[in-house]
Amino acid sequence: MVFKRTMFLYLLQYLVIISGRSLTAHQQHHHRSHDSLETDRAALLAFKRTITSDPNSSLANWNRTTHVCKFSGVRCNKQHHRVTQIVIHDAGLVGLLSPVISNLTRLRVLDLVNNRLFGTIPWELSSLRHLRRVWLEGNHLQGQIPDSFSLLASLLVVNLRANELTGIIPASLFSNCTFLRNVDLSANFLEGKIPPEIGNCPGLWNLNLYNNKFTGEIPFSITNASSMYNLDVEYNHLSGELPTEIVRNLPEFRYLHLSYSGMVGSNLDPFFTALGNCTFLEELELAGMKLQGRLPSSIGKLVASLATLMLQENRITGSIPPSLSNITSLVWLNLTSNLLSGTIPEGISQLSLLEQLFLSHNFLSGQIPAALGQFQGLGLLDLSHNRFSGAIPASLGYCTDLFKLDLSYNRLNGTIPPEISGLREIRMFLNLSHNHLEGPFPIELSKLENVQEVDLSSNNLTGSVFPQISNCIALRLINISHNFLQGQLPESLVIISAGNVETERKSQPELIQNFPRITYKELSDATGGFDQQRLLGSGSYGHVYKGVLPDGTPIAVKPSNVLLNDDMTALVSDFGIARLVMTVAGGNAGVVENMGNSTANMLSGSIGYIAPEYGFGSNTNTKGDVYSFGILVLEMVTRKRPTDDMFVGALSLHRWVKSHYHGRVERVIDSSMVKAMKDQSPEVKKMWEVAIGELMELGMLCTQDSPNTRPTMLDAADDLDRLKRYLTGDSTATFASSLGISSSTIGDD
Numbered sequence: 101m102v103f104k105r106t107m108f109l110y111l112l113q114y115l116v117i118i119s120g121r122s123l124t125a126h127q128q129h130h131h132r133s134h135d136s137l138e139t140d141r142a143a144l145l146a147f148k149r150t151i152t153s154d155p156n157s158s159l160a161n162w163n164r165t166t167h168v169c170k171f172s173g174v175r176c177n178k179q180h181h182r183v184t185q186i187v188i189h190d191a192g193l194v195g196l197l198s199p200v201i202s203n204l205t206r207l208r209v210l211d212l213v214n215n216r217l218f219g220t221i222p223w224e225l226s227s228l229r230h231l232r233r234v235w236l237e238g239n240h241l242q243g244q245i246p247d248s249f250s251l252l253a254s255l256l257v258v259n260l261r262a263n264e265l266t267g268i269i270p271a272s273l274f275s276n277c278t279f280l281r282n283v284d285l286s287a288n289f290l291e292g293k294i295p296p297e298i299g300n301c302p303g304l305w306n307l308n309l310y311n312n313k314f315t316g317e318i319p320f321s322i323t324n325a326s327s328m329y330n331l332d333v334e335y336n337h338l339s340g341e342l343p344t345e346i347v348r349n350l351p352e353f354r355y356l357h358l359s360y361s362g363m364v365g366s367n368l369d370p371f372f373t374a375l376g377n378c379t380f381l382e383e384l385e386l387a388g389m390k391l392q393g394r395l396p397s398s399i400g401k402l403v404a405s406l407a408t409l410m411l412q413e414n415r416i417t418g419s420i421p422p423s424l425s426n427i428t429s430l431v432w433l434n435l436t437s438n439l440l441s442g443t444i445p446e447g448i449s450q451l452s453l454l455e456q457l458f459l460s461h462n463f464l465s466g467q468i469p470a471a472l473g474q475f476q477g478l479g480l481l482d483l484s485h486n487r488f489s490g491a492i493p494a495s496l497g498y499c500t501d502l503f504k505l506d507l508s509y510n511r512l513n514g515t516i517p518p519e520i521s522g523l524r525e526i527r528m529f530l531n532l533s534h535n536h537l538e539g540p541f542p543i544e545l546s547k548l549e550n551v552q553e554v555d556l557s558s559n560n561l562t563g564s565v566f567p568q569i570s571n572c573i574a575l576r577l578i579n580i581s582h583n584f585l586q587g588q589l590p591e592s593l594v595i596i597s598a599g600n601v602e603t604e605r606k607s608q609p610e611l612i613q614n615f616p617r618i619t620y621k622e623l624s625d626a627t628g629g630f631d632q633q634r635l636l637g638s639g640s641y642g643h644v645y646k647g648v649l650p651d652g653t654p655i656a657v658k659p660s661n662v663l664l665n666d667d668m669t670a671l672v673s674d675f676g677i678a679r680l681v682m683t684v685a686g687g688n689a690g691v692v693e694n695m696g697n698s699t700a701n702m703l704s705g706s707i708g709y710i711a712p713e714y715g716f717g718s719n720t721n722t723k724g725d726v727y728s729f730g731i732l733v734l735e736m737v738t739r740k741r742p743t744d745d746m747f748v749g750a751l752s753l754h755r756w757v758k759s760h761y762h763g764r765v766e767r768v769i770d771s772s773m774v775k776a777m778k779d780q781s782p783e784v785k786k787m788w789e790v791a792i793g794e795l796m797e798l799g800m801l802c803t804q805d806s807p808n809t810r811p812t813m814l815d816a817a818d819d820l821d822r823l824k825r826y827l828t829g830d831s832t833a834t835f836a837s838s839l840g841i842s843s844s845t846i847g848d849d
Contacts, residue, residue, distance in 0.1 A: 136206075140183040141168045143203035153194035153216075175209075182206035189213035189235070190778055197241060199224040206230055213259070214238035214775040221260075226251040233257040237284065238771050240264055245285075250276040259284040261308065262771045268292035274300050284308040286332065287767075289745070291315065294333075299324040310334040310357065311746065311767070317363075323349035332357040334385065335746060335756070341365055342389075348374040359387035359410060359759060360751055368416075369396035376401035385410040387434070387759050388751065394418030395440075400426035412436040412458065413755065419443070420464075425450040434458040436482070444469050456480040460506065463487055468507070470495045477501055484531065485509040492532070497522030506531040508555065515539035516556075521547040529553035533579065536560060541585055546571040552822075558582040576822055577815060623647070708742030708753070713807055723807035729816060730754075730802025737795050739770035754803040757796055765796065787827060794823050 141164075148162045162171050169176035173188035183204050193215040199222035201210065207228050213235045220243035221236070231252050237259045244267035245260065255277040265288040274280065274297040281303050291313040298304070299321025307322075310332045317340035318333065328350045334357045342365040347353070356378075365371060368391060375381065381403050391414040400423025402409075409427070412434045419442030420435070430451050440462040449471030456479060457472075465487040472481065473495025479502060488510040496505070497519030503526055512535040521544035523530070530548070533555040540563035545554065551572055557579045564587040565580070626647030627634050634646050709731050711724035731742055734753050740746075742753040760768045769792060777788050798819050804810050811819075 136182055137168050140204055140206075143200050144168065144171060144174065144183070146200040146203075147198050150198040150200075151193050151195035153192070155192045158188055158191040158193065177206070184230075185209040185211070187211040189215070190775055191215055192775075193217060197222060197236070197239070201225065202227045204228065209233045209235075211235040212239065214771075214778075216240060218242070220244075221246055221265075223248040225249070228252065229254070231255060235259045236263065237261040238263075238775060242266070244268075245270055245273065245290075247272055249273050252277060253279070255280055257282040260288065261285065262287040264288065265290055269295055271295040271297045274298045277301070280304055282306040285312070287311040287771075289313060294319055294322075296321045298322050301325060303327065305329040305352075308332045309336065312336055313745065314338060315362075316340075318343050318346060320346060322346060326350065327352050329353070330355040333361045334359045335751070336361050338362040342368075342371040342386075342391075344371045344374050347371065348377060351377045352380060353378040354380050355383045356381065357383065357385040358389065359385045360756075361389065364390045364392075366392045368393055369398050372396055372398040373401065376403070379403050379405075381406050383408040386414070387411065388413040388755065390414060391416055395421050395424070397421045397423045399424055402427050404429050407431040407453075410434045410759075411438070412759070414438050416440060420445055422447045424448070427451070428453070430454055432456045435462065437461040440464055442466075446471060448472070449474055451475070452477075454478055455501075458482045460484040460486065465489065467491075468493050468496075468512075472496060473498045475499055480504040482506045483510070487511055489513065491515075492517055492520075492537075494519040496520070499523065502526050504529055507535070508533040510535050512537060516542040516544075518542065518544045520544055523548060526551050529555070531555040533557040533559070538562070541565055541580070543568060545569060548572055548575075550574050553577040555579040556583065561585055577818060622649070626650075708747075711807065712805060721807060722813060723810045726802045726810045726813055726816065727807075729813065730799045730810075733795055733799035734803065737770065737773075737792060737799065738768050739772075740768075754800060758800050761796060761800065765792070768796075791823060791827060794819065 144162055145164075148159050151159065154160075158172055160172070168174065168183060173186060173191075174183055175185035175187070176182060177184050184206055185208060186201075186204075187209065189211055190213070193212070195217060196219045197212070197217045201207070202222065202224035205228065208230050209232060210225075210228075211233070214237065217236075217239040218241065221241055223246040225231070225234075226246065226248035229252065232254055233256055234252075235257070238261065241260070241263040242265065245265060247270045249255075249258075250270060250272035253276055256279055258273075258277075258280065259282070261284045265285070268291060269285065274295055278300050280301040283304065283306065286308040287310070289312065290309075293316035294309065294314055296319035298307075298319060302324050304322075304325040305327045306329055307325075308330070311334070314333070314336040315338065317338060318331075322328065322331075323346055326349075329352055331350075331353065332355065338361045340363055342358075342363060347356070356375075365386075373396075375384070376398065382405055384402070384406060385408070387410045391411070394417055395411075399421060404427065406427050407429055409430060409432070413436065416435070416438040418440065420440060422445040425445060425447030428450055431453055433451070433454060433456070436458040437460070440459075441464065443466035444459070444464060446469055448469060452475060454475050455477050457475075458480075460482045461484070463486065464483075467490035468483060468488050470493040472478070473493060476499065478499045481496075481499070481502060482504070484506045485508070488507070489512065491514035492507065492512055494517040496502075497517065500522060502523050505523065505526060506529070508531045512532075514537065516532065516537055516539065520530075520542065526548055530545075530551055530553070534557070537556075537559040538561065541556075541561055543566050545551075546566070546568035548554075549572060552574050554572075554575060554577070558581070561580070561583040563585065565585055566587075569575070569578075624630060626649050628647070709728050711727035713724070731753065734757055735741055738753070738757060740753060740756075744753075747753060747756065757768050766774050773788070773792065777785050780788065798816060801809075801811055802816060
């Protein structure tokens, strides 16, 4: 009995000791967890103090009373012991990317996408050894990618897109972070070569490096990433031939974007043959690469899943191979601005899913295939600037989804088919100008209620202009010049160069070949110091004053500071000067002489803003002003100046925007506008898309190389006025969005 009592006391004593130790351990663990959370709280509050603007109050509940794990955008692990994620994107936060984040030692995800953070990427982030995903896209971060990133051995995703980073990619990033799967460093100012150490990341499936200044060749070691899904190196300064062997060894490609990368190619057959192994390929972009030679028949071996094929702005010769029709899944096909000849193959009828077809600016001939009328989903057809002949196929009237049709600058003849009235959805423009079309002005045009612009100029149309054209309620611009038409257009329409309507051509203002440099003081004196008594008119675009120069020349002056940059430096001192070299009010203004007879002798202005023809000594013309205006429009939309370092060789601001206009416009639009759009309602977002699209199109039209193809300033002003009315709710000023702007990116991993 004593023995049993003794054993019981020993057992009880043991249990007390064990429970005491357990309680002590629990208390110690609780204190450690509490201390760790408090450390995390302190780090987050310190980060908040570096934020100078929080327009959406995203950090409002980051305080001493709210539980850390309840902070907006903050997530903890399941035990609520440590902060593991910060996810705050599109919040408009302004401030320094503070190194205090490095105190969140259990952080696994850092997502601060689309804010306005500045400064350099703190090297202290390398202490976050558990970090898996870094998303800092769409900020204003500068400096270099820290070498210390290589210490983050567990990294899976690095997204630093759309910042202002410079320098090279540290080779150690790929040497040590061998688990990387998704890397996006695009839209920065990075340079140097793509490190061959990239081959140390066999799980890498997404690599975006577009819009940088990388040189050299794509390293062959990239083929170690056998599951590579997306490769985008567009708009760089790379060298070498098309990466045939790389493509041959990476059959999992879905997206391959090499446009304007600097690579070249003269023998296309091996490359397209290698691409035949990429059985999941959906997008292939090879624009602006100086590709030469013929399109090989092996292009027909591209997989049936290919939806986008971009080959514009190259030097491809020969005919369009019939095998192209084997790619039956094509949705977008762009062969614009090459040296293609021959006819459009009849087999193109097999491409029944086509939505956009660009074949302009080539030497294609023969008749336009009637088979194009089978593409009921076709939204855009551009066959302009070729040598097509014969009649316009009546079958095009069955393309009921068509919103843009451009057959201008060809050799088409016959009448405009009445079936054209079937294009009820055509809402952007119809351009049949500069052909040999004849017959009466087609009354069927009156059924196109949604069309906004019609150009039938420079044909042989006869007869009268019918009043039913006013049924086109969206129509605001029509060009019927250089025909043989009679009658009057409705007053509600803006007539562009109506020409010989009413049987007479309107005389053009006489250009004076010699004109002076006029100082601001002289303009001020001529207008009495811009006296209100001399105000001719005013509106949303400014005030216009009348004045008289010392030699008696009447002038109209519109003062504006639109051409001054942030440092008040003049950008285009010649913008608008063409109006000073025209006689006014019937030619009684007088002539200024002895100032030279070409722009080469007097024009001053900024490189990139003045019209290219002025560099060859062309006489001053208002179309030069149109060019300068177009550059400003593109600059406002893209936030890129025409003198940006990225525009080298054949690449210009105009070409850069044009190459992305159909399908990938978010790459060229100012990122702050893309961010702002995401938070809008669907209705407002659509209006933004329309406005941006219209401005991009206007800018591209105004900055065409040939002055003859640019619109007039009257056209541009009317377009802006319609856009203004549309944005203020005028239901008669309708536009249609075809851009599909998206700010989404490829997922994590």
